Amino acid sequence: MPLPTPAPISPVSQIRPVVLSRIGQPTKLVSPIKPNVVLTGIEKSKQLAAWTAVDEHVKPEHRVIGIGSGSTVPYVVERIVQLGAEANQLRVFIPTGFQSKELIVSSGLNLGDVDQFPTIDVTLDGADEVDHELNCIKGGGACHLREKVLAEAANTFILVADYRKNVEYLGTNFTPGVPIEVVPFAYAKVLQNLHHFVGSPKASLRMAVHKAGPVVSDNGNFIIDAPFDLEKMKTPYTIMTQIKMLTGVVEVGVFCNMAKAAYFGNEDGSVTIRWNDGRVEQVAAAQ
Ligand SMILES: O=C(CO)[C@H](O)[C@H](O)COP(=O)(O)O
Incomplete structure (x- = not known):
């Protein structure tokens, strides 16, 4: 079966380095999570949600997959x-920022970019909060511009x-x-x-923790929290x-009417799935 075909390359993108770094090379896949770590609490809930979502939405025929940012996405x-x-x-994996690019590369997966693959089969991403209509807040990690582009491209x-x-x-816990x-x-x-x-x-400018001055996004911009x-x-x-x-304003970390479903790992080991048509399911966790 052929590799996914990139979109036609414009003169501007011709001078950029080719980012499909691994296609054609033998691939050694490595989990980004340390093996043999027994997860409990919140981390276990994140893993339950991520694994169940991958099992249900990454189909054998999918060739272009968007990978979001945050602490839940490594389990994806x-x-x-x-x-x-x-x-x-x-398959080609498209990152939403520096963190997910590193995840993709260090796991041995093929790296691509959205300017080569502007149509994505499925994008999986975390969220800071999700409401009953699947509107969500994103950008706790300052990646929401690229995250929204990959959500919209998917x-x-x-x-x-x-x-x-x-x-x-929204705004209840976050x-x-x-x-x-x-x-x-x-x-x-x-x-x-x-x-x-x-x-x-x-509303205030988000300040960096281990750097003097403001947080600077992967795109060289500032972040305001309002x-x-x-x-x-x-x-x-x-x-x-x-x-x-x-x-x-470049982008706002509120995503409306974009998600098809949201997967939430629960403390009891089940997963709650909210669908964009209003259905809510509770399923046993993926093994
Ligand atoms: O929007 C994001 C980054 O900009 C993240 O997806 C969001 O902050 C959720 O992260 P986590 O999985 O760590 O709770």
Whole structure:
């Protein structure tokens, strides 16, 4: 069976290095998670969700797979690696940022980019919180621009998370606010807009922990976190569009009407699946 065919290359992308680093080479697949580690608590819940989602949504015929960011996604890659070298050798994996690129490379999977493969079979990604309609907050790891591009490029977009993220309304447990990626020179103006016109008086620039100054995204931009009161968070699409209209904003970490399903690992070892048609299922965990 042939490899997936990349989109036609434009003159600009011709000068970029080819990122399909491994296709054609013998592949040794390595789990990104340390083997023999017995998981408990939240980590176990993340793994349950990720494994079940991979089992149900990564189909044998899928060739282009989007890999999201965060601490749940390594379990997605772990399960994909378990599918074996033969199943994965004709697949290309598209990252949402530096972290997932490293995951893909260190696991021995084929690396591609969305400019080569603008149509993705399935993208699996984590979330900071997911509401009852599958709207979600993303960007806790400052990757939401690329995450939204890969979600939009995918025929199927699937969320994986532990039970703490499964809420009726956004902002219930995740309180830092809506992550907003902004071009650096516009951050003060956007903050002012958020404080005075959009209803987030406590919006603030996200500061780095082991670096002086602000967090800088994989795209060289700053991140603002904008908390809104719970009443406002009940209409996430309105918030998203109001923020997106502010000049200087690159992307908003609110994803509406994008996910087909969200998988939540539970403390009792079951997995709750919420579908975009309103169905909710509870299943035993993948083994
Ligand atoms: O949006 C994200 C990064 O920008 C992550 O997907 C989100 O923060 C969830 O991460 P985790 O799986 O660690 O809870």
